[in-house]
Structures are given as C-alpha cells and as structure tokens.
Amino acid sequence: MAQSAAGNGKRIRNGGSHSGLSPVEVALVEYFVSLADLVGMPKSVGEIYGLLFSAEAPLAMDEIIARLGLSKGSASQGLRFLRDCQAVRTVYRAGDRRDFYEPELGLRNLAAGFLREKIGPRLDEGARKLARLEKIVAGETPNLRKIHGNRIDRIRTWQKTGQRIIPFALKFLKG
Amino acid sequence: MAQSAAGNGKRIRNGGSHSGLSPVEVALVEYFVSLADLVGMPKSVGEIYGLLFSAEAPLAMDEIIARLGLSKGSASQGLRFLRDCQAVRTVYRAGDRRDFYEPELGLRNLAAGFLREKIGPRLDEGARKLARLEKIVAGETPNLRKIHGNRIDRIRTWQKTGQRIIPFALKFLKG
DNA sequence: CATTTTGTTCAATATTTTTTGAACTTTGCG
DNA sequence: CGCAAAGTTCAAAAAATATTGAACAAAATG
Structure with missing residues (x-):
C-alpha cells in the first residue's frame, strides 16, 4: 500500500469544511465550485475537479473522498460525470488496483x-x-x-x- | 374595466395545470420552460415569457396570473427579472392603470x-x-x-x- | 384626501436537487 | 474458489431553491 498521497506543502488541519487542504487548494476548489454553479452542476463536481486541478499528481477516489470530506456516493457520481464529459482521465498505476484521476486542462x-x-x-x-x-x-x-x-x-x-x-x-x- | 383579454381561439378548460391556454400556448410555454431550465432560471420565468411570446397583444400582470395560475409574488418577481434583462418591455395603454408587457423577440x-x-x-x-x-x-x-x-x-x-x-x-x- | 387599484416584499411553505451511506456488484489476487 | 479491496446504486435525509400569500407601499381616481 504505497499510495502516500501527493504531498504538496503544509496542510490546514482545522475543523473547517476543507480540512486537509492547503490555502491554495481551498481557493482553487472554491473557484471551481462557483464555476460549477455557474454552469448548473452540483457543487461536488466542482470540488472534485478543483482538487484534481490543484493536485500535482493524479488522485484515487478514496483520496478525493478523504481530502474533500464527501461521501462515496457523491465522489463516485461526480467522477462519473466528469469522466463522461472527458473533464478527467483515468491514469493507471502499476501495482495499484485503484483508478487514478487527472484533470483535462484544455x-x-x-x-x-x-x-x-x-x-x-x-x-x-x-x-x-x-x-x-x-x-x-x-x-x-x-x-x-x-x-x-x-x-x-x-x-x-x-x-x-x-x-x-x-x-x-x-x-x-x-x- | 375593458380589459377583455387578447382573444385567440378556443381555450382548454380542463383541470390541468395550464387551464385556460390553447394547445399552442401550452406548447410554447412548455418550450420556454425547458429553455429557462437550461439556462438556470425558475420555471415561472419561462412560463411568463412563453405566455407573452405566444400572445397576440401585450398582457397585464393580472392576466398573466389568471392564465398561468401562478401567484402574485411569482409573477411580480418573474416580470421584474425579465424587465431587468430587457427580455420584456412595458407598453402603455390609454385609460388603463396597469402595465402591459410584450416580449423582446430579438x-x-x-x-x-x-x-x-x-x-x-x-x-x-x-x-x-x-x-x-x-x-x-x-x-x-x-x-x-x-x-x-x-x-x-x-x-x-x-x-x-x-x-x-x-x-x-x-x-x-x-x- | 380617502379609497381603490396595482404592484412589491419577504417570511413561511412547498418543491426540487443534492448528498449520504448502507447494501450490492465487480474485480483482482493468492 | 474465497476473500478483500474498489467502485456503483439508490432510497432516504439534508440542503438549496422556488413559490405562495398576506401585509405593505405607491399611485391614480373621484
């Protein structure tokens, strides 16, 4: 189990809704949440895309769940939607059963x-x-x-x- | 009180949600309701614009309320929004205190x-x-x-x- | 200027949408 | 195969959004 999590910088660990995210990650997630709202998508979709956008390396669903604090159901549905839109891609990692996700940037x-x-x-x-x-x-x-x-x-x-x-x-x- | 209502053709008078509207009016209202939904506006806004779009002559708020069966509040707010967007214009009618509305078609x-x-x-x-x-x-x-x-x-x-x-x-x- | 008609506001209610989480399916591995 | 990890589904709960209607304000009428 060598998944370790893409370690970028200091994290905030308060009780807030985005605990575990750095200030930049929080701001990016917020940015994409409001973009999601603009185009009529659920907040969770914006959160997921925002997190992937700010991440240095592809993330697996359980990491997304842990860092954003959302439910399995939301994460699964949100990722499916993003996949359907080709707003995210899956990336395969040797020796790891999970799917890793990275964002489309174009x-x-x-x-x-x-x-x-x-x-x-x-x-x-x-x-x-x-x-x-x-x-x-x-x-x-x-x-x-x-x-x-x-x-x-x-x-x-x-x-x-x-x-x-x-x-x-x-x-x-x-x- | 000579407001009579722009009389276009036969009306349906069943207990449905659009009683008092002709089939074409119903279909046009539905069209604009789904358009409103597409662009993230409340259904009532689509209904109002749709009704005005299908009307031969400008309509006053109380006529809109009567024909669509929505509340004063919704009608007032919906018309305000449409006015703000310049999606409808007010038209003045001699000898009538009410504002009459007609749709922008461009x-x-x-x-x-x-x-x-x-x-x-x-x-x-x-x-x-x-x-x-x-x-x-x-x-x-x-x-x-x-x-x-x-x-x-x-x-x-x-x-x-x-x-x-x-x-x-x-x-x-x-x- | 009192009255009536017209239109607005907003707290309460109803509706719709999103999220949750537990049960279920699928997949990979020994 | 049997097990465990990964992911999906969907009914119920929560949250967000729209609608209602009664109280209020503005404006014309006589």
Missing part, C-alpha cells in the same frame, strides 16, 4: 465535453418540442395558423443561429 | 440582457476569486509558487479567452 476539450453531455441533449429536446409545436399549429384554422406560424418561425431562426454558433465558438477556443 | 438583445444580468456578475466574482488566489500563491515559498503558478496561469488564459468570446458571439447574433 479549455476546448472541456467545453466540447460539456456541450456534448449537458447542452446537446437539451437542444435535441428543444428541437423535438418545436416539431410538436409545428404539428399543432399546422392543424389550426388558417387564421390562427398565420399568427402562430410567425412566432414559430422566430424560434426556428433562433435555433438555427444557435446551431451555427456552437461549432464556431469551439473553433475559437482551439488556438 | 435573439441578440435577449442574449445580451441575459449575459449582462446573469453571467456578467458571476464572471466578475470569478475574477475576484482569481485575484485572491494569486495573492495567496504570491505569498508561498518559491518552490510551491512555481507549481501553483502554472495552474493559475492556465485559468487566466481561460478567463481571457472567455472574455474575448462573448462580444464575438454577440456580434454573431447581430445579423
């Missing part, structure tokens, strides 16, 4: 994963709702159809603009 | 208001957190400083890219 990859996992499905759902809407309007009297058709065209224009903007933004992040 | 204006009200403040907060972080790192030993400085530079790069992308995206929405 903004483009982070954004792409997030868009794919979180935004994409919602956009698809929106497209389905719009299709349903169009069907309802098509079944109306000519008079109503004209009025409602106008508004629906507006949404369709929005949808198209949105679809064009995404690959564009990603390309922007490339360089 | 995607660019909608996005700009949302960014200003919802995203901007968060980004500012992020910038403050980053500054605090840099101060902490500056006070560390040279050894630690080197390690942490690296990661912080990475965030700073992200921040800069993000700042460049926003006006760019808005310009994209212009056309």
Whole structure:
C-alpha cells in the first residue's frame, strides 16, 4: 500500500469544511465550485475537479473522498460525470488496483465535453418540442395558423443561429 | 374595466395545470420552460415569457396570473427579472392603470440582457476569486509558487479567452 | 384626501436537487 | 474458489431553491 498521497506543502488541519487542504487548494476548489454553479452542476463536481486541478499528481477516489470530506456516493457520481464529459482521465498505476484521476486542462476539450453531455441533449429536446409545436399549429384554422406560424418561425431562426454558433465558438477556443 | 383579454381561439378548460391556454400556448410555454431550465432560471420565468411570446397583444400582470395560475409574488418577481434583462418591455395603454408587457423577440438583445444580468456578475466574482488566489500563491515559498503558478496561469488564459468570446458571439447574433 | 387599484416584499411553505451511506456488484489476487 | 479491496446504486435525509400569500407601499381616481 504505497499510495502516500501527493504531498504538496503544509496542510490546514482545522475543523473547517476543507480540512486537509492547503490555502491554495481551498481557493482553487472554491473557484471551481462557483464555476460549477455557474454552469448548473452540483457543487461536488466542482470540488472534485478543483482538487484534481490543484493536485500535482493524479488522485484515487478514496483520496478525493478523504481530502474533500464527501461521501462515496457523491465522489463516485461526480467522477462519473466528469469522466463522461472527458473533464478527467483515468491514469493507471502499476501495482495499484485503484483508478487514478487527472484533470483535462484544455479549455476546448472541456467545453466540447460539456456541450456534448449537458447542452446537446437539451437542444435535441428543444428541437423535438418545436416539431410538436409545428404539428399543432399546422392543424389550426388558417387564421390562427398565420399568427402562430410567425412566432414559430422566430424560434426556428433562433435555433438555427444557435446551431451555427456552437461549432464556431469551439473553433475559437482551439488556438 | 375593458380589459377583455387578447382573444385567440378556443381555450382548454380542463383541470390541468395550464387551464385556460390553447394547445399552442401550452406548447410554447412548455418550450420556454425547458429553455429557462437550461439556462438556470425558475420555471415561472419561462412560463411568463412563453405566455407573452405566444400572445397576440401585450398582457397585464393580472392576466398573466389568471392564465398561468401562478401567484402574485411569482409573477411580480418573474416580470421584474425579465424587465431587468430587457427580455420584456412595458407598453402603455390609454385609460388603463396597469402595465402591459410584450416580449423582446430579438435573439441578440435577449442574449445580451441575459449575459449582462446573469453571467456578467458571476464572471466578475470569478475574477475576484482569481485575484485572491494569486495573492495567496504570491505569498508561498518559491518552490510551491512555481507549481501553483502554472495552474493559475492556465485559468487566466481561460478567463481571457472567455472574455474575448462573448462580444464575438454577440456580434454573431447581430445579423 | 380617502379609497381603490396595482404592484412589491419577504417570511413561511412547498418543491426540487443534492448528498449520504448502507447494501450490492465487480474485480483482482493468492 | 474465497476473500478483500474498489467502485456503483439508490432510497432516504439534508440542503438549496422556488413559490405562495398576506401585509405593505405607491399611485391614480373621484
């Protein structure tokens, strides 16, 4: 059992919620917690990514649990989500059964994963709702159809603009 | 009291949650509710905007309350938020004390208001957190400083890219 | 200026979302 | 295989968020 934990500097050991983390780690975790909140993800996901981001070496789930003081369940689910988004990668370590995690640092990859996992499905759902809407309007009297058709065209224009903007933004992040 | 309500077509009058709305109105409200959810706003805000979007004529708050079946409080707060974002405008009607509301339909204006009200403040907060972080790192030993400085530079790069992308995206929405 | 209509505020309540932890599954090892 | 370590799942509890409605304030009306 030679897992020792990536030893960076002095740790704080008070009773606070981030005991065992250095001041920089605390500040980084906080930063990513507020970022997670901004994009509508649970705090625990921000905490995990923040810890991995500040760590010198990849961490295993039990280390993450110990250092952040969260439950196995949250850690497992949070890591799964981050893996799904490719915001973290697993790293294999000889002679250790555990999976070790390291963060993806490329903004483009982070954004792409997030868009794919979180935004994409919602956009698809929106497209389905719009299709349903169009069907309802098509079944109306000519008079109503004209009025409602106008508004629906507006949404369709929005949808198209949105679809064009995404690959564009990603390309922007490339360089 | 000649407010009569913008009379578009047949209404459904069942006991459902959107009684008093036509099928198209229901579908549009649903569309905007899911959009509201996507961007992290309360359902009621999506309902209100959706109703105004589907309405032929501007609506007053009491009409919104009656047709969506929500409380005065929600309606008042929701309309305030939409007004702050300039997602709705008030329209004056001679001989009527109430404010009437109509929706902003331009995607660019909608996005700009949302960014200003919802995203901007968060980004500012992020910038403050980053500054605090840099101060902490500056006070560390040279050894630690080197390690942490690296990661912080990475965030700073992200921040800069993000700042460049926003006006760019808005310009994209212009056309 | 008293009254009524319109709109706001905010503490209490309801709803939704997140977290927990114990039971369960899977995997590697001798 | 049998055991132990690693990781997942999900129902229940906790925390966060949104909604309600009654009390309040502002503004027009007569």
